[in-house]
Amino acid sequence: NRCNALKSDRNQKNxxxxxxxxxxxxxxxxxxxxxxxxxxxxxxxxxxIKRSIDFDKLVIFANKWKIDNNYNT
Numbered sequence: 001n002r003c004n005a006l007k008s009d010r011n012q013k014n015x016x017x018x019x020x021x022x023x024x025x026x027x028x029x030x031x032x033x034x035x036x037x038x039x040x041x042x043x044x045x046x047x048x049i050k051r052s053i054d055f056d057k058l059v060i061f062a063n064k065w066k067i068d069n070n071y072n073t
Contacts (some may be wrong), residue, residue, distance in 0.1 A: 019059055025051070038062045040071060 025037045036058050038050045049065060052058040065071070 019062065021062060022055075022058060038065070 021038055021040055023037045023039060024034050026034050030053065032053065035051050035053055036055050037048050038052075038058055038061065039046050039048045041047075050058065050061055052061070
């Protein structure tokens with residue numbers, strides 16, 4: 001079970017974006033009521049890398065970040 005919990009590409013139930021690592025986060029401070037978060041699992045801990053309102057720009061950033069940091073999902 002521990003190996004499966006640490007697996008970086010495990011299926012997240014709250015991932016409604018269709019992209020691995022990008023999640024919708026509700027926010028009361030944002031005008032539209034939510035933001036998009038790009039998070040990755042590093043050493044078994046989920047770390048938020050970037051938060052954005054624009055989904056398309058975040059997808060481009062996430063793909064570039066994964067290539068630059070040699071992150072395999």
